[in-house]
Amino acid sequence: MPFNDKLKLASQKNNSLLCVGLDPNLKMMPIGDVVSFNNQIIEATSDLVCAYKPNFAFYEALGSNGLRILEKTRKQIPDWIPVIADAKRGDIGSTSEAYAKALFDTFAFDAATVNPYMGYDSLVPFIQYSERGVFILCKTSNTGSADFQNLLVSEGPGEQNTIPLFEAVAIKAMSWNKHGNIGLVVGANCPAELRRIRQLCPELPLLIPGIGVQGGEISDAVTNGRGPQKASIIINCARTIIYASGGNDFASAARTKAQMIRDEINKHIL
Amino acid sequence: MPFNDKLKLASQKNNSLLCVGLDPNLKMMPIGDVVSFNNQIIEATSDLVCAYKPNFAFYEALGSNGLRILEKTRKQIPDWIPVIADAKRGDIGSTSEAYAKALFDTFAFDAATVNPYMGYDSLVPFIQYSERGVFILCKTSNTGSADFQNLLVSEGPGEQNTIPLFEAVAIKAMSWNKHGNIGLVVGANCPAELRRIRQLCPELPLLIPGIGVQGGEISDAVTNGRGPQKASIIINCARTIIYASGGNDFASAARTKAQMIRDEINKHIL
Numbered sequence: 194m195p196f197n198d199k200l201k202l203a204s205q206k207n208n209s210l211l212c213v214g215l216d217p218n219l220k221m222m223p224i225g226d227v228v229s230f231n232n233q234i235i236e237a238t239s240d241l242v243c244a245y246k247p248n249f250a251f252y253e254a255l256g257s258n259g260l261r262i263l264e265k266t267r268k269q270i271p272d273w274i275p276v277i278a279d280a281k282r283g284d285i286g287s288t289s290e291a292y293a294k295a296l297f298d299t300f301a302f303d304a305a306t307v308n309p310y311m312g313y314d315s316l317v318p319f320i321q322y323s324e325r326g327v328f329i330l331c332k333t334s335n336t337g338s339a340d341f342q343n344l345l346v347s348e349g350p351g352e353q354n355t356i357p358l359f360e361a362v363a364i365k366a367m368s369w370n371k372h373g374n375i376g377l378v379v380g381a382n383c384p385a386e387l388r389r390i391r392q393l394c395p396e397l398p399l400l401i402p403g404i405g406v407q408g409g410e411i412s413d414a415v416t417n418g419r420g421p422q423k424a425s426i427i428i429n430c431a432r433t434i435i436y437a438s439g440g441n442d443f444a445s446a447a448r449t450k451a452q453m454i455r456d457e458i459n460k461h462i463l
Numbered sequence: 464m465p466f467n468d469k470l471k472l473a474s475q476k477n478n479s480l481l482c483v484g485l486d487p488n489l490k491m492m493p494i495g496d497v498v499s500f501n502n503q504i505i506e507a508t509s510d511l512v513c514a515y516k517p518n519f520a521f522y523e524a525l526g527s528n529g530l531r532i533l534e535k536t537r538k539q540i541p542d543w544i545p546v547i548a549d550a551k552r553g554d555i556g557s558t559s560e561a562y563a564k565a566l567f568d569t570f571a572f573d574a575a576t577v578n579p580y581m582g583y584d585s586l587v588p589f590i591q592y593s594e595r596g597v598f599i600l601c602k603t604s605n606t607g608s609a610d611f612q613n614l615l616v617s618e619g620p621g622e623q624n625t626i627p628l629f630e631a632v633a634i635k636a637m638s639w640n641k642h643g644n645i646g647l648v649v650g651a652n653c654p655a656e657l658r659r660i661r662q663l664c665p666e667l668p669l670l671i672p673g674i675g676v677q678g679g680e681i682s683d684a685v686t687n688g689r690g691p692q693k694a695s696i697i698i699n700c701a702r703t704i705i706y707a708s709g710g711n712d713f714a715s716a717a718r719t720k721a722q723m724i725r726d727e728i729n730k731h732i733l
Contacts, residue, residue: 216558218561248554248558248561250552250554250558250559250561250562250565251558251561253530253561253562253565253566253569254561254562254564254565254569255565255569256530256534256565256569256570257527257528257529257530257531257533257534258527259527259530259565260523260526260527260529260530261527263527264526264527279554281552281553281554281578281581282520282551283551283578284518284520284549284551285603285604285605285672285677286605286607288486288518288520288521289520291488291518291520291521291523291524292520292523292524294524295520295523295524295525295526295529296523299523299524299525299526300526308551308553308578308580308581309580309610309611310578310579310580310600310603310611310612311551311578311600311603311605311607311608311612312603312605312606312607312608312609312610312611312612313607313610314605314606314607315603315605315607316607330580330581333555333580333581333582333585334555335555335556335581335582335584335585336582336584337556337581337582337583337584337585337586338581338582339582340579340582340583340635341579341580341582341628341631341632341635342580342581342582344616344617344628344631345616345617346614346615346616346628347614347615347617347625355617358611358614358616358628361611361614362611365610365611402555407555
């Protein structure tokens with residue numbers, strides 16, 4: 194089933210646009226067993242989410258054992274819930290093929306985040322998996338995102354019109370979307386940029402991090418992210434939910450928090 | 464010991480600017496045991512290189528077992544030879560911390576490649592490891608690198624002067640180099656851009672892929688890469704060397720090829 198269909202079904206079933214980030218950080222976890230931690234978070238929230246999103250960084254930090262944990266975690270997630278590998282990969286074509294194979298075949302993720310800096314041929318190996326989602330970094334939620342993403346670009350020296358680099362990425366992403374499986378990553382804490390990207394790309398699914406700890410407003414994320422066409426959005430939240438309690442009640446606290454955020458998101462759906 | 468010192472020592476000891484890419488591809492390997500393949504390549508070339516560079520993609524494609532292979536391969540490389548993790552990572556600050564910890568602490572690599580798209584704060588966790596090298600993607604060796612890296616950028620709407628994005632990355636990299644541990648990745652098959660980057664950054668070490676299969680000329684890479692100041696360069700070659708023979712003599716064939724390329728590089732050092 195194409196990623197967007199799977200996402201829609203899960204979203205409808207759980208009445209949710211919330212994605213829970215599975216980002217295990219030993220310093221913040223009340224228990225040391227990452228597999229068990231993730232399993233309990235999944236069990237407590239699987240009727241409240243439209244997707245899960247593990248970030249590879251937190252698993253790689255644990256070495257090869259971390260990737261084994263990730264394999265186990267992936268298997269623990271119910272089949273009908275899409276899982277987005279947050280890996281931000283991108284390399285020369287032949288190497289990107291290996292990354293795409295890793296994420297989509299070996300680990301069997303439903304979607305992945307990728308970095309556009311190396312251009313189209315670095316993303317083709319991902320895009321060619323037409324049933325998997327490919328979320329291209331566009332305007333990210335960190336402060337440093339302005340360093341390059343907001344630089345004004347033009348295609349040639351005589352070109353009068355300039356647009357920020359992130360808009361150029363959004364426009365290219367549209368032109369690359371032959372299989373209908375491309376989406377964009379846009380931070381909730383950049384509401385103006387989010388609105389602009391939705392104008393440029395009325396229908397692309399948007400993966401929106403940056404609420405919670407990073408300060409983005411849910412109302413902005415929902416209104417600017419969906420746009421007039423009420424297009425697909427996935428609002429990611431990790432730390433605020435999975436570390437809602439530092440105690441042994443972490444799973445029930447995560448459930449309570451996830452429910453609150455899901456309902457808060459839904460309040461803004463008109 | 465700071466990365467640049469370690470690199471210089473290995474380079475002097477082996478009279479080499481050649482880095483061998485350890486990119487195991489089961490389809491091209493004459494034997495199925497990746498650990499043994501890598502070990503034999505390392506044994507056959509460790510007196511001919513200034514560094515080794517495993518690319519994570521080829522290990523991740525093998526799942527958690529692949530990362531275990533990477534751990535074993537890393538331990539097999541003699542202590543005095545720097546190992547560059549080609550991972551092209553980059554994420555929001557707190558997540559990049561996990562990646563930096565993964566690459567520099569967990570896997571104990573001497574240097575890593577990173578992607579600049581997310582800006583300075585996404586790279587700080589790497590740069591803060593002042594004894595490790597951080598190679599920022601600048602102008603990459605793939606065709607698609609022109610999609611964004613060659614767009615002309617200006618800092619503001621009134622700004623008349625425009626430069627290609629990759630030059631903006633090079634200039635920023637210089638300003639971020641407080642610990643003297645930053646380098647740039649520049650493709651050998653972009654000789655004009657390589658020369659320009661060396662003009663902008665007379666002293667930054669450059670990691671130069673793109674010779675061999677990708678078509679870059681060794682003479683250009685050496686002359687344009689080192690520049691008038693004869694600055695540090697690392698010329699990477701993977702497939703041409705490690706798959707020099709598809710038969711059981713792969714290790715001796717790799718040695719012969721590595722020696723040829725090392726000597727060819729040295730011929731152009733004036």
